[in-house]
Amino acid sequence: MAQNLASPPKTSSPSAKQPVANKSFLKDDFPIIRRASLHLGVSIVLAVSLVVGIRFVLTQQQNKQLQAETELTQMQEKLLVISSEKHDIDQYQPTYLSAIKRGFVGEEKRLDFVEHVKKIQETRRLLPLSYEIFPRQNVQLDPSILVGELELRASRIAIHLPLLHEGDMLNLLADLSQIGTFIPKNCSMVTKPNVEPNLIMPRLDGECELYWLSIGRRPVADPAQAVTPTQ
Structure with a gap:
């Protein structure tokens, strides 16, 4: 007798792969x-x-x-x-x-100069002399000499002095150098004719031209005195 054998039902194996769900990094990881x-x-x-x-x-x-x-x-x-x-x-x-x-720096002191000349004349017992001081002028220096705000000034002095001997002129110049800066430019002595040797009288006529030097600050120009050119 033939027997109908029923096939046993299929069971899933535990090792069967399950479908993997899609994962999101932002949501899951x-x-x-x-x-x-x-x-x-x-x-x-x-x-x-x-x-x-x-x-x-x-x-x-x-x-x-x-x-x-x-x-x-x-x-x-x-x-x-x-x-x-x-x-x-x-x-x-x-x-x-x-x-x-010595009066080299600053303004000239002409009254002091007059007094000094009188004193020299009395001390050295010089004969009466005469002199003239001319207006002061600025000295033009070489541009290579740096003087800044200063300027060199010079006043010309002409001296006439009757002399008993040559030493009178030399003594006068030496004494003047003690009170200021005086630069001789031209000096001369001329013998007087027909002079009696035993009389105290001038034997020479002395002439000397000096420059009285001084240094001072250059004056600042006043803008108010500036001349405006006319159109």
Whole structure:
């Protein structure tokens, strides 16, 4: 007798592959690492900010150091200038004070000149002399001579002096050099004819042309006195 054997039902194997659902990084994976990512981002921002801040501070410090070094150099240069000026003052001050005392610096003191000539005449027992002081003029110097705000001035003096002997003229010039800067330009002595040897009378006629030098500050031009050209 034939037996109908029913085929056993098929059962699924545990090792059978199940269909894999589609995963999204933003939905499935990112939430897992979100906190770590935020920490990493904040750490990067802080690190960059720290580096930038350190560089900024270093730059500021370098600029301040450069500025301090520049100021120090300028102060050292000023100290050198002051030291040099002090050395010049100490070196030339006696000469400057002597020039002031002799009337070379500043305005001419013509009344003092008159008094000094009278005193020289009395001290040296000179015969009566005559002189004329001409208006003061500026002396044109070589452009290579740097005088700054100063200018050299000269007043011409013509002296006529009857002489007992040649030493009278030399003594007069020597005494004048003690009270000012006088540059002889042209001096002459002419013997008088028919002079009695035993009489006290002029034996020579002396003529001398001098320049009385002085130095002073150049006057500043007044703008109010400036002439406006007419059109």
